[in-house]
Amino acid sequence: MTFGLRGVTVQQGGTTLLHDIDLELSPGTLTAVIGGDGAGKTTLLRSLVGLVAPTSGQVHSTPPGCLGYAGAASGVYRDLTVEENLRFAAAAYRLPRDLIGQRIAELLEVTALAASRARRAAHLSGGMRQKLAFACATMHHPELLVLDEPTTGVDPNSRAELWRLVARTLADGTTAVFSSTYVDEAARADHVLVLDRGRTLTAGPPETIRGGVPGQVVRLDGVTSEAPSWRRGRIRHAWIAPGARRPAGAAPIEPDLEDAVIVAALAASATRHREEAP
Amino acid sequence: MWAMVVKEFRQMRRDHRALALMIALPLLMLVVFGYAASFDVTQVPTRVVGPAAEQAARQLPGILEVVEVRAEQDADEARDALRAGEVPVAVVAGASQVRVLVDGSQLFTARAVAAGLASAAPTVDVEVLFNESLDTAAVMIPGIVGLILVFIGTVITSLGMVRERAAGTLEQLAVLPLRSRDVLVGKIAPYFLVAAVDLTVVVVVGVVLFEVPFNGSPWLLALGSALFLLVTLGVGLLVSSVSESSGQAIQLALMTLLPQVMLSGLIFPLEAMPVAIRSIAYVLPLTYFVEISRAVMVRGADLAAIAEPLLLLLVLGIVVFGAALARTRRDLVPARPRKDPTARQQAGPVTA
């Protein structure tokens, strides 16, 4: 195992932020860490880059010089211009002086920020700021790239550009991991880890998660059912647990990744309630 | 490490308020301490009354600067003049003896006069009015009351609106069907009440514990305090309406507080300051409150005596509040959105 976490638990101030997390990051792959607010995504990524020390377990990561990190707050200095941010990152990563100018020019072009090089980061749109954060994090061609919610609040255009940038670094052989609250973003990853309240809800390649839904997922077209259901657009999907009966008139469907994750969450919640029941 | 230094310098260069604080403030302090920080009163305005006034006026020691000779007035009228704050010293030149009346509420002036007379004319009868023991507390505590009011009024209120902006609730306030004046009054009322309670407590403690005299009408003090409080609240509101963060608000509030502490006559007597510095004091609200509180508490002055500072406070209040209201209204009902720290809009030109 090159990078990753093994049995990592993080406790702070009486709360368990992460519990017994295993995550393997194979070299050259893209991993998605999915979860809602408070699920532990940021804690996990911060453990990986060494900002949080695990209470138990091991973290296998690169030395700081080979690591690129863009935190959720995008780690960009708002008072500085785009170019000044890049220069600071270059200096912080100790890029050889003769290479700095070239690398910055390269990054500015690739991120399409060249026209905004003199603009203060505070005046950039969310998408542009994320691209800048990405540029700063990849300044030194890191072996491991860690991006915390790189596409939250970012419009589709900038999002597409960001993914293109990520793809480029993957093609260069970098290992990358990102976090998101949107399940559909996980579809582009090689490996997915879904967190819920600091615990692993489900993990594996997207296809495996999709195919591993216990029981059945059905479409409720105006049919009422006691089965747990959720809304997808105008229709409702429901989960028929193994052994439960499918209500009449409810057609079974192929679950997508979103359905699979919701089912996993529902299953975990049902287990929790059973355990808590007197 | 060098990169860190460069980065900090660049950020600092852009933070105009911090720069102002770091450069302007030391300069200000230097000027003040250079010129204003003096307890040495060299010239005291004096009125000479009584039958032998003309003659006495010519023979007075240098420290007493004769500004008026009113032979027709007597000792009682001279005392009234002192109470009204018209002059700090009056010389009653009677037929047989000379008596010097000194206003004890003007502490350093009084001490300078007493010292000057002790060396130049030791036999002259000196009567200290209003603060006979020349007690510092009696003179300082009324001023400290003002200081507390400035602190609450400006520093704490300034955080009020900024908190809304920082939490993003300013947007919500703008959209909710509330009138701007409802918001403003609602914001100020609790602070006003708390400050009023604080004021009462401090005055009571001062009188009881420190034996500060309270010779005048509590209603007059209440009137002066209310007006002063409104002005400082207005300043606080104005500060918060131009600040983007609580850090900025505190910085700005402190920048309005510091000159008031140093130049209002609270610590250093106005009489000891050169005219140029003293004129700054006259746009500071605390200056007027110090005057009013000392006049009412120590001297027992009446409404007529404090009418002028009250009026000036009122004018200051109208100006400050008007500005604060205008700024707040702009926040709540903007015709165009202001640049705010949470803005997601691109500030560059949008080409069609």
Next chain:
Amino acid sequence: MRLLEARELVVRFGSVRAVNGVSLAVMPGEIVGLLGANGSGKTSTIRATLGLARPSAGHVRLFGAAPSAGSRRRLGYVPQTLGLWPDLTVSENLAFIAAAYRTPPPRLPDDLEPVADHIVGRLPLGSRRRVAFEAALAHAPGLLLLDEPTSGVGPLERTALWDRIHVAREQGAGVLVTTHHPSEAEHCDRIIAMVDGRVAMSGTMSALLDGKETVVVTTEHWPEAFTRLTTAFPAVALTGRAVRVPAASMAQVRAALDGTDAHLTVAPATFDEVFATIGRRR
């Protein structure tokens, strides 16, 4: 009755036209999604709707009249920052906002009952969003304006929030949602995409995605393929090891691959792929 209508709306800041001739409408019982990058004029359009920005040309009508404090009273708004006071409790927030709308404070739904006296700032984001929704719905508004309503919450909470929105819609409210994301766009009856101050695309999700295809390239030499394709086409991305090239034909992709051995298929385009290419055309 049109709950909200903008007709050739222009909003200017100095010489800049943030909104440059936008027309849209929201009817009762429908959910309209407003999509657009920062700088697209989306935010300014919403501000004009709220009466917080004055139109330089064209007009905005809220419930048939120019936006005013009166018409705002029939509006429910949840800003991106939620509009809740973090140092007050849930009940206190709801009481204040309801009072401002001159309506009695709403009864808390069952799942929020336990946190009624909790300080809002200490609640997790999902709960805060629920509270913000309840606050906006307390006065039974005819029009709901929601700015990125489910940003930052997990999948299960997201569907719960949308359930709440649909309940309001079923009761007759019209909803205008700003969104960046397909999983929110799928709830909308209509999507309006803004670019550079104008409406670039408008229609139902299915209509907008209909017929749009992406060429999928699977090959062992994926880094090479990706590098070749990304220089030739915009919006090229990786999904796992497959390279996806939207808005291109198989022939074009084959040509750009320049002999690299690869297997090409065609798949329906995703939301992101369709919308990413709109802005590019400008």
